[in-house]
């Protein structure tokens with residue numbers, strides 16, 4: 244049991260050390276960068292990123308929206324502090340899709356922004372819908388009601404093809420879906436590596452093919468530190484404080500480091516975790532001759548029936564010198580890392596490093612991460628540290644992140660049958676009616692010029708244009724000045 248663990252650990256470290264992180268010291272600018280302000284006729288800026296209108300006829304950057312019966316909706320009473328993208332939404336009464344052109348195959352970040360509001364004739368708190376991204380079900384029977392702040396769903400998905408199709412589908416004909424804003428952008432190349440450590444009980448194995456899983460961000464936590472907003476993150480993520488997850492322990496303390504975080508090639512890059520994450524941590528330390536007999540533990544509620552990617556961020560900002568910090572890492576009570584010595588990996592202090600583990604939840608739907616002294620820990624030193632935790636859900640065997648139905652089944656659940664047989668009849672009746680109206684007008688001879696080129700539908704006119712397929716022609720590359 245010991246030998247595989249050691250081998251795996253070593254090969255993993257080897258991998259980490261030699262992964263090229265060419266982006267370490269430059270600010271990240273994604274090749275594909277589609278930011279969409281849904282249901283709005285004007286663009287919006289959020290943290291100096293431009294979200295383009297999906298409803299501007301003259302704008303070649305609008306993504307295709309191959310849908311009838313979508314409704315652009317504006318909040319009549321927007322909250323003054325709310326970013327502009329949340330003041331509008333596009334409502335879907337039938338399955339509808341956005342199609343984005345992809346120039347850079349590989350892992351992409353997809354973010355869906357939801358902040359329901361009540362407009363004159365529709366309350367978005369009552370929406371109920373499914374969302375598919377290419378072949379993956381990312382949300383099913385999804386509702387978002389009465390949330391105080393916007394809900395942002397974030398996914399990491401590998402796109403091979405040159406198109407990303409995001410489908411919104413009401414759960415039933417009398418339901419509807421909505422979205423306020425969409426982001427589809429290239430992820431930094433070193434953000435998701437293909438290999439992780441698979442924890443199976445007390446055993447570890449190598450997990451390959453991580454990049455080909457669809458991942459959903461469940462938790463992204465800045466241990467011991469403040470919230471980090473998209474403005475202060477290298478790839479516009481949000482990191483929340485760990486207080487809600489940490490089981491308080493009087494033997495642990497928070498620390499803050501004001502020096503420079505030493506990003507190096509082979510370690511975690513600034514895109515993997517910004518300075519704000521690595522310059523704070525929680526530690527267990529022994530102040531006298533005895534090593535504390537305690538762990539620091541974080542608990543994260545998760546849904547059973549999925550694998551999770553647990554990414555732990557470490558940066559020794561606490562030790563006085565190299566080689567003094569040894570500790571154990573446990574996930575769900577199983578040893579994930581024994582006698583971890585960060586300095587043997589980074590060869591310097593304040594240099595960040597991360598480790599990826601693939602695990603299941605325990606039987607209570609909880610993921611427990613613990614860090615504590617190992618039997619190589621020393622007195623009068625730091626005996627455990629953690630700077631950040633990310634927990635991402637992996638798609639299940641049917642390619643879903645939310646439920647047991649595959650994308651094909653979800654699509655087929657739309658009552659096409661009744662619609663299909665009804666539609667020709669309705670169309671014929673409409674056609675006959677409109678012809679008779681036309682004939683009547685002509686015979687009455689009022690001289691009115693009646694434009695009657697298509698069947699009447701309840702599509703607002705400005706959406707009809709979306710039925711001609713058009714792809715976004717241009718990509719906005721947001722080059723933001725980094726103040727880090």
Ligand SMILES: *[C@@H]1O[C@H](CO)[C@@H](O)[C@H](O)[C@H]1NC(C)=O
Pocket residue numbers: 373383384645646647648653
């Ligand atoms: C949505 O919920 C209904 C009722 O609970 C269920 O029958 C259906 O399978 C769910 N749909 C998906 C896509 O999970």
Ligand SMILES: *[C@@H]1O[C@H](CO)[C@@H](O)[C@H](O)[C@H]1NC(C)=O
Pocket residue numbers: 444445
């Ligand atoms: C795993 O290790 C723990 C002690 O660390 C032990 O109690 C447990 O029985 C082991 N489980 C298996 C499946 O070997």
Ligand SMILES: *[C@@H]1O[C@H](CO)[C@@H](O)[C@H](O)[C@H]1NC(C)=O
Pocket residue numbers: 471472474475
């Ligand atoms: C970014 O970080 C700085 C320094 O901690 C902080 O003062 C500022 O409020 C942050 N900005 C945002 C938008 O979070």
Ligand SMILES: *[C@@H]1O[C@H](CO)[C@@H](O)[C@H](O)[C@H]1NC(C)=O
Pocket residue numbers: 530531532533
């Ligand atoms: C060391 O300090 C801890 C508290 O920090 C205390 O509980 C323990 O008794 C001390 N041990 C010795 C040997 O002084």
Ligand SMILES: *[C@@H]1O[C@H](CO)[C@@H](O)[C@H](O)[C@H]1NC(C)=O
Pocket residue numbers: 535536537538573575576577613615
């Ligand atoms: C730390 O946690 C692990 C896993 O839950 C457990 O085996 C170990 O006994 C704990 N150590 C202490 C000192 O509580």
Ligand SMILES: *[C@@H]1O[C@H](CO)[C@@H](O)[C@H](O)[C@H]1NC(C)=O
Pocket residue numbers: 618
């Ligand atoms: C450290 O602990 C492991 C089990 O966790 C044990 O096999 C090993 O003998 C211990 N090493 C020392 C030096 O006590």
Ligand SMILES: *[C@@H]1O[C@H](CO)[C@@H](O)[C@H](O)[C@H]1NC(C)=O
Pocket residue numbers: 455456457550637638639640641642
């Ligand atoms: C996730 O979906 C892919 C297919 O897109 C599949 O190969 C993979 O096995 C799925 N992951 C899991 C953990 O079942």
